[in-house]
Amino acid sequence: MSKVKVMFVCLGNICRSPLAHAIFERDVKNAGLSDQILIESSGTGSWHVGHLPDPRMRKEAASHGVEMTHKARHFIAQDLENYDLIFAMDKQNRIDILSLDKEGKHADKVVLFREFQPGAEKGAEVPDPYYGDAEGFTNVYHMVEETSAKVLEYIKENFLNK
Ligand code: 4NP
Numbered sequence: 001m002s003k004v005k006v007m008f009v010c011l012g013n014i015c016r017s018p019l020a021h022a023i024f025e026r027d028v029k030n031a032g033l034s035d036q037i038l039i040e041s042s043g044t045g046s047w048h049v050g051h052l053p054d055p056r057m058r059k060e061a062a063s064h065g066v067e068m069t070h071k072a073r074h075f076i077a078q079d080l081e082n083y084d085l086i087f088a089m090d091k092q093n094r095i096d097i098l099s100l101d102k103e104g105k106h107a108d109k110v111v112l113f114r115e116f117q118p119g120a121e122k123g124a125e126v127p128d129p130y131y132g133d134a135e136g137f138t139n140v141y142h143m144v145e146e147t148s149a150k151v152l153e154y155i156k157e158n159f160l161n162k
Contacts, residue, residue, distance in 0.1 A: 006083065007079055009089065010044075022061060126147075
């Protein structure tokens with residue numbers, strides 16, 4: 001059976017999407033589903049390609065026992081073909097991703113990550129913590145953790161028949 005391919009996307013791929021990547025990877029591993037789900041993350045901007053996540057994000061994640069080792073990479077048009085589900089952290093990320101969808105074939109698989117958080121309204125976003133303080137990183141950690149669990153439920157039900 002081929003794996004379900006999941007991509008998390010933000011702007012820099014050094015704060016929000018690598019956090020979602022690491023937390024979701026932990027959740028998938030804990031659920032015993034690592035052989036069925038392939039996980040990646042990337043950024044719509046290329047400034048940080050090859051860099052480890054922002055030290056403030058890594059510190060927050062580490063305080064919850066989550067290690068972040070991903071090296072930033074750029075989202076490219078081919079990713080729209082290769083991945084089954086693409087989770088954008090905010091609306092602008094989704095717009096930027098879809099600007100690469102020249103034939104308009106992939107809009108349905110590019111979804112807003114935080115819309116999966118329990119109680120989140122339509123259009124809910126993970127705010128960019130980059131220019132803010134430590135509290136912003138803590139806030140992002142908790143919303144991503146809550147959302148990740150629901151994303152896994154969604155994938156189990158809709159892609160893995162579980
Ligand atoms: P991210 O945060 O999109 O969550 O990785 C950002 C990281 C870097 C920049 C902006 C947002 N930047 O402008 O360099």
